[in-house]
Amino acid sequence: MVLEVALIDVTDAKGFEAAYRQARPGLAGTEGCRSVRMTRGLESPNRFVLLVEWDSVEAHEMNFRQTDRFAQWRGAIGPFFAGPPTVEHFTDVV
């Protein structure tokens, strides 16, 4: 299991949240996607952190990023980005 951590700065937090709610099922329903958690900054209300658990990096890449699901997701939330998100994968330190 890997954890995708995406740092997303937006121009319009309310618009972004509404778009996210509509687009979320396309992400959450992807094969290999175990959980989706979107969080909003308290100190920085236009900053969001998206946490997605995937079976593997390959599941994220092959089942989502290289498919129409990603095009639809990015098409929905992308217009609210203040800049390119930072997206990296992490594994648990046990």
Next chain:
Amino acid sequence: MVLEVALIDVTDAKGFEAAYRQARPGLAGTEGCRSVRMTRGLESPNRFVLLVEWDSVEAHEMNFRQTDRFAQWRGAIGPFFAGPPTVEHFTDVV
């Protein structure tokens, strides 16, 4: 409930992990601390993301950061920091 998200770049990942394992109980046992999850970067192996769920920002500040628990925690892991960590609080978008 709030989620603390800390981005930590280190100079020595193995040393940092060992220090974290020893210091973790002092953090996890703090009143108002609900969960502690440390993750290590796949693309950036010297980057860690720490996720801590707190009852509130106040619990984090009053029960941890302003106590000897924090001094001990920072004393253990701080020597491995490549720079000041970025620490912010987030709430779930439901």
